[in-house]
Amino acid sequence: MYPLLLLRKEIDEDHKALIGGKASALWKMYSSGLRVPDFLVLTTAAYERFVDSNGLRGRIALEFTRKSFDEMRWEEIWDTALRIRNMFSRATMPPELGQLLISGTKETFGTSALVVRSSAKGEDSANTSFAGLHASYVNIRGANSLLEHVKLVWASLWSDAALMYRQELDLDIEQSSMAVIVQELVNGERSGIMFTASPQDPGEMIIEAVHGLNKGLVDGEVEPDRWTIERTSGTMKEHRAPPARDIAVQSDNKGTHLAPLPKIKRSSPPLTDAEVHDVCALGLQIEQMFGCAQDIEWTIRADTLFLLQARPVTTFVDKDSNRQWYLSLTRSLSNLQQLKKQIEQELVPAMVRTAEELEGSDLAALKDGELAAEIENRQGIFNKWKGVYWEHFIPFAHGMRLFGQVYNDVIKPEDPYEFMELLKGEELMSLRRNRELAELADLMQSPSSGLPEDVANEFGERFSSYLTRWGTGDDEADVAGLKELLGHIGDIAAVPGRSGKTDVGLLESDFLDRFEGEEKTKAAELLELARTSYRMRDDDNIYLDRIEGQLKHALQEGLVRLRSKGIDWEIGPEEIMATLIDEAHVPKKRSSEIPAGEVRSRVHVRQVQGQPASKGIVSGMARVIRSRGDLFKMQKGEVLICDAIEPSMTFVVPLASGIVERRGGMLIHGAIIAREYGIPCVTGIPDATGIINTGDMITVDGYLGIIVIQKADAS
Amino acid sequence: MHEHEKEIEDLVGSIMAAELLAVLATKAPEYPYTNLVAFAATEDLKKLLFVTTRSTRKYLYLISDNRASLLIDNRSNSFIDFRDAVAINATGRVREVDRENYPHLGDIYLHKHPYLQEFFSSLSSALMCMDVEKYIIVRDFQNVVELDM
Numbered sequence: 001m002y003p004l005l006l007l008r009k010e011i012d013e014d015h016k017a018l019i020g021g022k023a024s025a026l027w028k029m030y031s032s033g034l035r036v037p038d039f040l041v042l043t044t045a046a047y048e049r050f051v052d053s054n055g056l057r058g059r060i061a062l063e064f065t066r067k068s069f070d071e072m073r074w075e076e077i078w079d080t081a082l083r084i085r086n087m088f089s090r091a092t093m094p095p096e097l098g099q100l101l102i103s104g105t106k107e108t109f110g111t112s113a114l115v116v117r118s119s120a121k122g123e124d125s126a127n128t129s130f131a132g133l134h135a136s137y138v139n140i141r142g143a144n145s146l147l148e149h150v151k152l153v154w155a156s157l158w159s160d161a162a163l164m165y166r167q168e169l170d171l172d173i174e175q176s177s178m179a180v181i182v183q184e185l186v187n188g189e190r191s192g193i194m195f196t197a198s199p200q201d202p203g204e205m206i207i208e209a210v211h212g213l214n215k216g217l218v219d220g221e222v223e224p225d226r227w228t229i230e231r232t233s234g235t236m237k238e239h240r241a242p243p244a245r246d247i248a249v250q251s252d253n254k255g256t257h258l259a260p261l262p263k264i265k266r267s268s269p270p271l272t273d274a275e276v277h278d279v280c281a282l283g284l285q286i287e288q289m290f291g292c293a294q295d296i297e298w299t300i301r302a303d304t305l306f307l308l309q310a311r312p313v314t315t316f317v318d319k320d321s322n323r324q325w326y327l328s329l330t331r332s333l334s335n336l337q338q339l340k341k342q343i344e345q346e347l348v349p350a351m352v353r354t355a356e357e358l359e360g361s362d363l364a365a366l367k368d369g370e371l372a373a374e375i376e377n378r379q380g381i382f383n384k385w386k387g388v389y390w391e392h393f394i395p396f397a398h399g400m401r402l403f404g405q406v407y408n409d410v411i412k413p414e415d416p417y418e419f420m421e422l423l424k425g426e427e428l429m430s431l432r433r434n435r436e437l438a439e440l441a442d443l444m445q446s447p448s449s450g451l452p453e454d455v456a457n458e459f460g461e462r463f464s465s466y467l468t469r470w471g472t473g474d475d476e477a478d479v480a481g482l483k484e485l486l487g488h489i490g491d492i493a494a495v496p497g498r499s500g501k502t503d504v505g506l507l508e509s510d511f512l513d514r515f516e517g518e519e520k521t522k523a524a525e526l527l528e529l530a531r532t533s534y535r536m537r538d539d540d541n542i543y544l545d546r547i548e549g550q551l552k553h554a555l556q557e558g559l560v561r562l563r564s565k566g567i568d569w570e571i572g573p574e575e576i577m578a579t580l581i582d583e584a585h586v587p588k589k590r591s592s593e594i595p596a597g598e599v600r601s602r603v604h605v606r607q608v609q610g611q612p613a614s615k616g617i618v619s620g621m622a623r624v625i626r627s628r629g630d631l632f633k634m635q636k637g638e639v640l641i642c643d644a645i646e647p648s649m650t651f652v653v654p655l656a657s658g659i660v661e662r663r664g665g666m667l668i669h670g671a672i673i674a675r676e677y678g679i680p681c682v683t684g685i686p687d688a689t690g691i692i693n694t695g696d697m698i699t700v701d702g703y704l705g706i707i708v709i710q711k712a713d714a715s
Numbered sequence: 716m717h718e719h720e721k722e723i724e725d726l727v728g729s730i731m732a733a734e735l736l737a738v739l740a741t742k743a744p745e746y747p748y749t750n751l752v753a754f755a756a757t758e759d760l761k762k763l764l765f766v767t768t769r770s771t772r773k774y775l776y777l778i779s780d781n782r783a784s785l786l787i788d789n790r791s792n793s794f795i796d797f798r799d800a801v802a803i804n805a806t807g808r809v810r811e812v813d814r815e816n817y818p819h820l821g822d823i824y825l826h827k828h829p830y831l832q833e834f835f836s837s838l839s840s841a842l843m844c845m846d847v848e849k850y851i852i853v854r855d856f857q858n859v860v861e862l863d864m
Contacts, residue, residue, distance in 0.1 A: 061795055065857065067855075173795065174795060602862055602863040602864075603719050603720045603862050603863075605859075605860050605861075606861050607859035608858055608859075
């Protein structure tokens, strides 16, 4: 039987596979006489005991069946990781294992503060040595907190980042395992990292250092001093100081916090030149010991340097820019708070201003060439804001995710999405828009035969105002379709149908009561941030839509002018502009955008798993949206089948009895709207609009994330 | 052939070739009746073959109602089955094969199960053939597709 726990003094060469890459490196440095803070290791056998006693392997396997990872969007991968993390968090530590850890820790460290670090199998190879895939926690105090954080480190074997790199890591339910290092916290006054060979230039060594703990540097919250040193000569090539040395991470009672740096330290770099050379020499010694270039973390307390970890400098070059972009979305609370301020105070007002300015210009007064220039101008404006949307608004959505993670860690709810209940109820713009639409529908249906003149006038004015303010554009087909829809939809739900089962106030106080003092204030700030993030997930699309609406408006003006010249075929924006500029230009016909219907096949999809995005179960006739015109055919009670619910489509949601989307995720726009209306919704169904036809009978199981298809011609 | 169709046919073909036993469900007077049978499939997957003695209840039930199902799966009896196992339900009508006129069906069966030669050749045994109307394939625990034959 393999040992579950090993003290530093008990480790030998034979234990390497049991203690993982990071612990092996620590042990090697310690054995060679280098100064390493005392540590013990919960072995991979402990991980296996934990997962097997809680049946977690089978549950992870079921998560893996939901959909092939290759087909998942990053949001779905995050959802999967959240569910697995919650499984680990709710699972019970086997009593004998917990006792072993508590007594081992007490014996080794007494009541000192601790660091809990991941040490995954195979983590020591240069090919799989990625930073930030697995979790580490600093300044852990008390037995309960230690046990909880060990579970979170284990869960991080299946973190969203690890799932992204599953192939490189060889992540496997049966084989993958994680040891955990429990280490004495060294409260360093100065800390840093070192690359004995820079990934950019192997002839150079890099040292980065900050005042305070390393966490600020590793998390990117504190900008470090950076030194570049020539490997062969040891000559310092460059010292780059940060723009300001004003903050540092320090430990407190329950963790760490960012604090202002005392003035006296602001003017001096964390290391002297002599210390830089000492760190270099130590680094080269460690490199020689391991036989390859190393990425080393260290801290200095009372002029003594402690080595915290060493791992090979990764030789892996990630060519997948999407993954890198995704990983950049994980932001800290302070970063998200800055983003919130920027979004609310600068970006949204600027977007509204932009839309209003465009709405105020008289396109009809422009000559053809001027109109073409205006279309190009509007394209540029729209593209600029689209860029802003991706750069600022999408990362801000991480606010919801950060809150969800914190909520689940402290509450350990049965439903890992319970946290969304605390975010609902914000006045989303699309709900306001739908309420206006419902009022318009009421107006249109008041008399049985034709509208009296005053009502018709009122309807006309309000309808026109609706189109302008909500950026619906004035595409003729859209406007006609919307009018037709208003005529037949009847009593559209003006108010979302909330289940009313959840006492949000109780959930909120239960969450906040888990914190005390400053922590409680921070938790309340996080909740506030998450609520804005939730609201913005919907509203940002509408702000952007309003600007796009003005681009469409200009294109429509161009199209109307070209039609009057006999051009009555479908043409795209570039051709509209070219023809407006040059009357002799004959625009090319736009190729059909609408995909062909179902290809006749002997294979029929009957049941598919996706993501359970809004709870409830319902059966109804499918209304498949393959083109915008399909939206206006929607009948009350049908199941809406679409590629993705775009903000400009939200008006049909209240008519739907269920929603099925190709685009996957629990926190995407469509899922949020479905939850607001209490409509069962399953997202992430591959090729949803291809495998389902209008008229098929669909069962949407929003509890399990399954849809069942009964073909219209098979009953 | 549609790409998806080929993928599904290949999957069904590979499992039919790899698995030796299937669960046969027949219609009994009161409750459905199930047995394990050693089966073989024709290359076009349109026929599934098995052997039974004529004195068995399954034979009797098939004579009175020839509608039946066969379940073939590749589970390994571990938790990983929830991710990796595939279960295939074949539905169709079953008839006894005239061995003299259709000797190649017997060859297909014995090629897969040579150790059943004696059982196969017994005068009391019948070579049965299901003309498959549809395969229902369950993968990833909950994903279901149908393949019409």
